[in-house]
Amino acid sequence: DQQVKQNSPSLSVQEGRISILNCDYTNSMFDYFLWYKKYPAEGPTFLISISSIKDKNEDGRFTVFLNKSAKHLSLHIVPSQPGDSAVYFCAASAPSNTGKLIFGQGTTLQVKP
Amino acid sequence: ETGVTQTPRHLVMGMTNKKSLKCEQHLGHNAMYWYKQSAKKPLELMFVYSLEERVENNSVPSRFSPECPNSSHLFLHLHTLQPEDSALYLCASSQATKQPQHFGDGTRLSIL
Numbered sequence: 108d109q110q111v112k113q114n115s116p117s118l119s120v121q122e123g124r125i126s127i128l129n130c131d132y133t134n135s136m137f138d139y140f141l142w143y144k145k146y147p148a149e150g151p152t153f154l155i156s157i158s159s160i161k162d163k164n165e166d167g168r169f170t171v172f173l174n175k176s177a178k179h180l181s182l183h184i185v186p187s188q189p190g191d192s193a194v195y196f197c198a199a200s201a202p203s204n205t206g207k208l209i210f211g212q213g214t215t216l217q218v219k220p
Numbered sequence: 221e222t223g224v225t226q227t228p229r230h231l232v233m234g235m236t237n238k239k240s241l242k243c244e245q246h247l248g249h250n251a252m253y254w255y256k257q258s259a260k261k262p263l264e265l266m267f268v269y270s271l272e273e274r275v276e277n278n279s280v281p282s283r284f285s286p287e288c289p290n291s292s293h294l295f296l297h298l299h300t301l302q303p304e305d306s307a308l309y310l311c312a313s314s315q316a317t318k319q320p321q322h323f324g325d326g327t328r329l330s331i332l
Contacts, residue, residue: 109262139318148325150310150326204275204317204318205268206314206321210264212261
């Protein structure tokens with residue numbers, strides 16, 4: 108049973124527009140959420156995180172929104188750039204202190220010039 | 221050199237071989253992790269070490285044996301693997317277990 112789901116395998120957006128990547132989770136005990144970006148032949152790169160006590164966190168062009176009642180988080184990228192084309196993973200942290208992250212399957216974003 | 225470095229980047233081995241994957245972090249972090257990514261599956265946590273002590277073993281078969289001799293180095297010893305163990309193995313580190321994890325570029329493992 109997958110606890111973190113990214114239901115859109117791919118997304119295509121025009122350069123300069125907004126990219127919205129979505130993630131749903133099932134475990135209401137998750138207390139920390141992260142977004143990672145991955146280029147081919149490289150490891151995932153940390154982008155932005157949010158604690159369950161917040162509903163929004165912003166860092167430059169990246170904003171993460173958390174809706175706890177819907178068990179849903181989203182990553183907004185604005186404006187989107189061709190260099191943002193990559194696979195994006197959301198991850199959730201279990202409430203234990205071991206640092207265990209549960210990852211979604213990933214969404215491939217393509218930003219067209 | 222900074223970041224998380226994994227060697228080798230690619231490894232092909234037979235089912236009866238013994239090999240080891242190496243991870244080194246130059247970030248001064250106290251926690252290190254092994255993940256497995258199989259084709260078309262999410263990243264799956266295997267092991268967590270915090271301050272050189274194993275704090276998580278995510279039901280990993282005993283043919284995978286981790287070792288953390290110090291806070292900068294992490295090994296994954298492989299023995300008698302199966303073809304389904306072919307995957308990308310990623311190492312990560314973090315300042316503490318509730319901090320963002322920083323990943324290496326992984327070792328692509330193929331079992332013949």
